[in-house]
Amino acid sequence: MDSQRIGRRIAYWRERRRLTQSDFGALMGKSRWVQDLEGGARQADPRLSVLESAARVLGVRLGVLLADAPGVECVDAVELEAIRTVLQSHDVITGTADADPAEPLDVDTLRRRVALGWVPFQASNFASLGRLVPDLLTVANRAAARHTGDDQLAAYRALSMALQLTEATAIKYGSGDLAHIAGHRAVVAAERSGDPVTMASACRHLADAMTNHGQPYAAASFAVAAAERLGPDLIGRGPAGLSTLGMLYLKAAMAKANAAEGDDARAASAVRAVPGLLDQAAEHAAELGDQGDGNALWTALGRTNVALYRVAAHVQLAEGAEAVAVALAIPEPSRAVLPRERRAHHLADLARAYTQAGRREDAVGTLLDAEREAAEEVLCRPRTRQLVEDLRLLGTGSAEGQLRALADRCGLPG
Template identity: 60%
Template sequence: MDSLHFGRRVNYWRTRRRISRADFARLMGGKSVRWVEELEGGRRQADPNFSVMTQAAQVLGITLERLIAEAIDADCAQDSEVEAVRRALQRHDIITGSFDDSSADPVPVAALHRALTYARTGFQAGHFAQLGAEIPRLLVDATRAARHHHGDDQLTAYGLLSLTLELAEAAAIKWGCTDLAVLAGQRAVIAAERSGSPVIMASAARHLGDAMTNHGEAAAAAEFVLAAARRLEAELLRAGPEGYSVLGMLYLKAAMAAAAASEADDRDPGRQARRVPDYLDEAGDQAVRLGRDDNLLWTSFGPTNVQLYRVAAHVQLSEGADAVAVASGIPGTAFDALPRERRAHLLTDRAIAEKQAGLREEAVSTLLEADELAPEEVRCRPRTRALVEDLRLLGVGSAEGRLRMLVERCGLPR
């Protein structure tokens, strides 16, 4: 077992058991909190020591087999975890940045970046529920850091605060809380402006655009992200690969917003729909400029992600057969190199496309494949649960037995 997978399993169960890192360190024989951070981040050793694995299982109160199992049961985020993020965003000190009553030193920006990287890695691995515990702590630490650091460290802290708020936005989308996503996205844009970094500004803008689209404000979202692209384009092109990545993502979000706006426009749906290919092509130009698939600033941007968005746009426009054709053309090696969240997201988009195209048995198989990759993407997301319900109502022929398995895994009434 590789150390990163083992570390994520330890974090998953430690968070689920509500054991702090400090307490876990003590229970592991007086280790330091930094030791736990390195263990959970996969940085302790290439191969986890068997004695460490056994002791961790005992401390966490589970069998070793369950601790190291490849598939994590999908424990969806509970209302209490979602509300913990909402409460954090509503705190006076977080809204105002006023942390004057504490004499403790702010978290160093390097440590803050490590913690954020860890949480973002979890998101991209498809582990969304545990973010309900991680995001509030990150918000407090990042807000305090932005308040108390000075000079370049303060600018960096504002950038990290913006990226933390982006993570809150992205998690809220997965949880189906679009109002929370818009709130976090708006705060991310404000923090990004204070960072002074065009790359961070563009990154925050694309997240807010995504939140607005999911919240039913697609036309406004398209205008917003395009305005950000026009304003920041020259600086982003000078910024190099990170700039190309976030600029490309702005155009991808513009494409999705335009597709959603088209679906909502009863008078002239074609007006917005005609713009979708242009925005996708603009993103494709940035992918060519980047020259590779990469994950700079957690964008997963590159030629393959542009194809993923082409699939998603066709799905949004109810062009299922076209979406299936694009998905089928993505090379397996490129697909396998994507983070699990991206792969599972593509598969769920493909399953929706297959339903649209009347390929319902294939849709069940595709959903089961996605469930193996990232269970929370299938079992916990409202849009995917709705797809399972639709397939049950429509009928899936010889796939009925496998569909019942999905129904049970999603916890849907039989």
């Protein structure tokens, strides 16, 4: 075993778990030699029992410490639980101040910290959010509870955006209940802020969470109601207002597409509603004019993003050939200016469309394109990993070797 490499992996996971060397040593029962262990100097061939104990304390599989290469790191169950713990704390649930005597962050600093949290999300660097989100929620809640006047309203806007980031991260990792909790809290904080743009943004995230939580009909009704209530104010709020308004209709369209899985009249009505909702989003995207395909309030709303949602809706309706046709009509330069998360998410949708259309070799190639675009979108997301597993069962002809290698990188059992 390469003791130095293993030591570096242990140090990485200790820091990721926010353990000091002293605390890690205490949990290991070996308080005085952690520095040597992490430096690879403790022993040339560390005992397996020591590494098993380290893996247990760090909450990772032993193979993670022994791997030849670190690979792509994903938000894991320990970090999701840390986020859940903060969301379920008394202070965050009630919106009251915690016992920390520190002064709350000033609102400008808080806004910058929230904005910095959205940067890795849109770059598909989701693993860092597992460590960033709990602290961000804590300081944002403290600021909203302790500031007064206009500063308090600004703090509530920041708190809502932090909760929306939490919801979006939970969606990526398939934790529907966590997303649902965060989405509800984001709407409450947004309403307290009094800002229509923040309200609309929170409502679109909650609609997404409701859909992923198995409540698509409620999600669609909620998003449309929010659009109708807030629309008059949003239209006069420039790119951020138009973008969040358009996103409400996109989320309503996806909710209706998700609701169409039944074979009754209600499901048929949901299918018929999807194109109209997408067209309403397209109208608001067109109103942005030259500012289309911008990224106001991290929406990336514009003509191109609406086209990506059309692809996703067709996929959800199992209309693979139609989805491929829409995707191939999107100009590559227009797609290239979108955030990396949107580009990779779209490629994963397109791979699913190719699978539905029976073009499985193309599906594998598109998944590899998505991995090159943003590896975490493929290797970490449960929905994309399930597609890889499905393709293994279906067979992919000449792409079998590439698919096996991708499945290995996803950590799927052979």
